Amino acid sequence: MSSEMRLDVRIPIGMMFTIFGGILTVFGLVSDKKIYERSLDININFWWGLVMLAFGGFMLIMAWRSLRAAKNKAKPDANETYKRR
Amino acid sequence: MQGIQLGVIDYILLGIYFVFVLGIGYALRRSTRTSSDFFLSGRSIPAWITGLAFISANLGAQEVIGMGASGAKYGIMTSHFYWIGAIPAMVFVGIFMMPFYYGSKARSVPEYLKLRFDEKTRAFNAVSFAIMTVFSSGISMHVLAKLLEQILGFNYHLCILVSASIVLVYIFLGGLTSAIYNEVLQFFLIVLGFLPLVFLGLKSVGGWDSLAAKLNAVAVSPTNPAGRALDSGAWTQSWSHMNSPSANPMGVEWFGMVMGLGFVLSFGYWCTDFLVVQRAMAANSMSAARRTPLIAAFPKMLFPALVILPGMIAIALHQQTGNFLPKGADGTIDYNMTVPMMLAKFLPTGLLGVGITALMASFMSGMAGNVTAFNTVWTYDLYQSYIKPGQSDRHYLRMGHIITVVGILLSIACAYVARSFNNIMDMLQLVFGFVNAPLFATFLLGMFWRRSTGHGAFFGLLSGTLAAALHHGLTLPVGAAVGVKGGWLCGGHVLHTYPVDMAQNFWAAIYAWTTCFVVTIVISLLTTRKKTDDELRGLVYSLTPRIKEEEPQWYKRPKVLAIVVLAAAIILNIIFW
Numbered sequence: 161m162s163s164e165m166r167l168d169v170r171i172p173i174g175m176m177f178t179i180f181g182g183i184l185t186v187f188g189l190v191s192d193k194k195i196y197e198r199s200l201d202i203n204i205n206f207w208w209g210l211v212m213l214a215f216g217g218f219m220l221i222m223a224w225r226s227l228r229a230a231k232n233k234a235k236p237d238a239n240e241t242y243k244r245r
Numbered sequence: 246m247q248g249i250q251l252g253v254i255d256y257i258l259l260g261i262y263f264v265f266v267l268g269i270g271y272a273l274r275r276s277t278r279t280s281s282d283f284f285l286s287g288r289s290i291p292a293w294i295t296g297l298a299f300i301s302a303n304l305g306a307q308e309v310i311g312m313g314a315s316g317a318k319y320g321i322m323t324s325h326f327y328w329i330g331a332i333p334a335m336v337f338v339g340i341f342m343m344p345f346y347y348g349s350k351a352r353s354v355p356e357y358l359k360l361r362f363d364e365k366t367r368a369f370n371a372v373s374f375a376i377m378t379v380f381s382s383g384i385s386m387h388v389l390a391k392l393l394e395q396i397l398g399f400n401y402h403l404c405i406l407v408s409a410s411i412v413l414v415y416i417f418l419g420g421l422t423s424a425i426y427n428e429v430l431q432f433f434l435i436v437l438g439f440l441p442l443v444f445l446g447l448k449s450v451g452g453w454d455s456l457a458a459k460l461n462a463v464a465v466s467p468t469n470p471a472g473r474a475l476d477s478g479a480w481t482q483s484w485s486h487m488n489s490p491s492a493n494p495m496g497v498e499w500f501g502m503v504m505g506l507g508f509v510l511s512f513g514y515w516c517t518d519f520l521v522v523q524r525a526m527a528a529n530s531m532s533a534a535r536r537t538p539l540i541a542a543f544p545k546m547l548f549p550a551l552v553i554l555p556g557m558i559a560i561a562l563h564q565q566t567g568n569f570l571p572k573g574a575d576g577t578i579d580y581n582m583t584v585p586m587m588l589a590k591f592l593p594t595g596l597l598g599v600g601i602t603a604l605m606a607s608f609m610s611g612m613a614g615n616v617t618a619f620n621t622v623w624t625y626d627l628y629q630s631y632i633k634p635g636q637s638d639r640h641y642l643r644m645g646h647i648i649t650v651v652g653i654l655l656s657i658a659c660a661y662v663a664r665s666f667n668n669i670m671d672m673l674q675l676v677f678g679f680v681n682a683p684l685f686a687t688f689l690l691g692m693f694w695r696r697s698t699g700h701g702a703f704f705g706l707l708s709g710t711l712a713a714a715l716h717h718g719l720t721l722p723v724g725a726a727v728g729v730k731g732g733w734l735c736g737g738h739v740l741h742t743y744p745v746d747m748a749q750n751f752w753a754a755i756y757a758w759t760t761c762f763v764v765t766i767v768i769s770l771l772t773t774r775k776k777t778d779d780e781l782r783g784l785v786y787s788l789t790p791r792i793k794e795e796e797p798q799w800y801k802r803p804k805v806l807a808i809v810v811l812a813a814a815i816i817l818n819i820i821f822w
Contacts, residue, residue, distance in 0.1 A: 173430050176430065180258060198593050
């Protein structure tokens with residue numbers, strides 16, 4: 161089975177952490193501040209949500225870049241066949 | 246027992262995680278068409294993915310919960326499992342052993358034993374390994390379900406059903422690739438889920454220096470986990486208190502630690518256990534296979550901060566308040582609750598959901614690792630070799646699907662056995678210990694001494710296993726009852742008493758390894774070698790052409806990585822000496 165056909169693992173990882181991060185950041189903004197007594201009065205949901213968003217975004221960008229690189233590699237071939245015709 | 250209340254948001258996060266885990270399996274269903282895809286990922290996975298899967302598969306029941314518990318019980322000495330245990334062994338398997346595992350085209354560790362030695366050595370290893378994986382997977386499931394029942398009030402049976410079904414579905418659909426991809430996802434989830442806990446815990450005790458001062462108070466207190474006053478620093482210095490077993494909470498002196506844990510147990514696990522080696526075998530090139538354990542070594546080295554530190558913080562808090570850690574049914578502290586208590590104390594709803602999800606992820610990755618190793622060993626080493634050889638690839642792929650279901654069902658059965666008979670589980674784990682302890686001697690001689698024979702390997706393994714059992718039957722940890730803890734051969738009139746059961750384990754391993762090593766050499770010299778030099782090419786060091794470092798970039802060369810890893814491990818040992 162060719163490996164290009166296979167899913168890039170960075171896509172699901174990036175998507176999941178982007179969603180996790182988004183939910184936590186928004187929840188951190190709207191939630192009652194009293195629940196942060198536990199976390200030493202740090203709005204840890206908001207801040208860690210941002211960290212997760214950044215990580216998820218990074219993974220998605222890496223996946224997108226390698227996808228684009230693979231496409232660019234495939235392109236010249238396509239042009240050649242076109243010219244030959 | 247104080248429980249943890251989950252909010253709606255926590256359940257949503259948990260639900261999203263389940264969707265992604267299953268989604269990965271679903272997305273990969275088309276790329277598993279042959280048995281090689283299903284069991285070996287078609288040997289097509291890049292090194293960074295197999296590397297992260299390599300450690301994630303090992304994150305079973307023992308890692309997050311067990312290392313947190315040990316962090317509280319033994320302090321920073323727990324880091325020996327990493328910096329003297331795992332790391333040197335991971336470097337060794339990557340540099341010296343992977344060329345034979347990957348290069349021989351063996352599809353499993355038992356199959357390597359068959360190529361190198363003979364059928365009986367392979368059968369011994371395959372059968373004991375298959376039984377062991379099913380039980381480990383069952384124990385993982387049981388511990389998870391019990392924990393969720395205890396801290397969240399979930400239904401035990403429902404937890405078993407849900408975790409088993411999810412693991413079943415994603416392995417069934419995507420085989421080893423699906424397990425590996427999910428292990429990478431789980432790895433990041435565990436790291437990102439537990440880091441805020443470490444950060445908040447450390448902040449609440451006032452930073453490392455302040456934590457160290459509090460732990461010194463724990464060390465000198467007679468009511469500490471060791472039950473006797475030790476020198477201050479016993480919880481924060483990993484080597485300074487190892488001149489005698491009585492000076493440190495683990496009850497081990499440096500020789501037992503370095504030989505027992507560092508050499509025999511760690512090399513035995515990381516270098517011969519198919520559960521982890523299978524991940525490296527799925528890599529897309531020899532270089533990637535060799536880099537797999539080396540890449541894994543980097544995060545592994547830093548894991549003590551993630552899993553041991555919360556335990557150390559917990560025991561400092563417990564010393565202050567006296568009731569931070571709950572007591573079990575027998576009145577002693579239930580150390581397995583260390584990590585859940587820390588989650589409950591510091592994480593607000595939201596991040597708490599991520600923490601609980603990460604906890605579940607760690608158990609599921611351990612389970613899936615066992616199930617994928619089990620189905621491969623069953624199909625290739627037992628079914629294809631002894632039951633139905635010479636069938637079509639489709640046949641073995643179908644067998645892989647069937648045995649995945651069977652393996653999960655057997656694990657569920659084991660989970661319920663574990664639930665009803667706690668002692669049976671202790672006993673089984675003990676027996677596995679006996680079987681595992683001598684293994685590394687067999688591989689070492691097999692790979693580096695061409696004269697070693699099949700008879701030598703088989704009887705060496707057998708006698709090593711017996712030596713471990715004999716040692717166990719003749720010794721006891723102090724204050725333990727005769728039985729599962731030892732001493733059963735002599736009715737309690739033991740030859741030696743160890744201060745802690747951990748020390749007994751280390752020494753059992755040392756005796757088992759030495760016995761196997763000596764017996765294998767003696768019997769090999771007395772028997773004739775059946776395999777010709779030609780048959781051993783690629784399986785034994787002296788008969789295999791050296792690998793040229795084929796990677797152009799220096800940071801992709803296994804030897805460079807190995808030196809960096811070892812240097813970093815030495816520095817960590819010195820910092821926390």
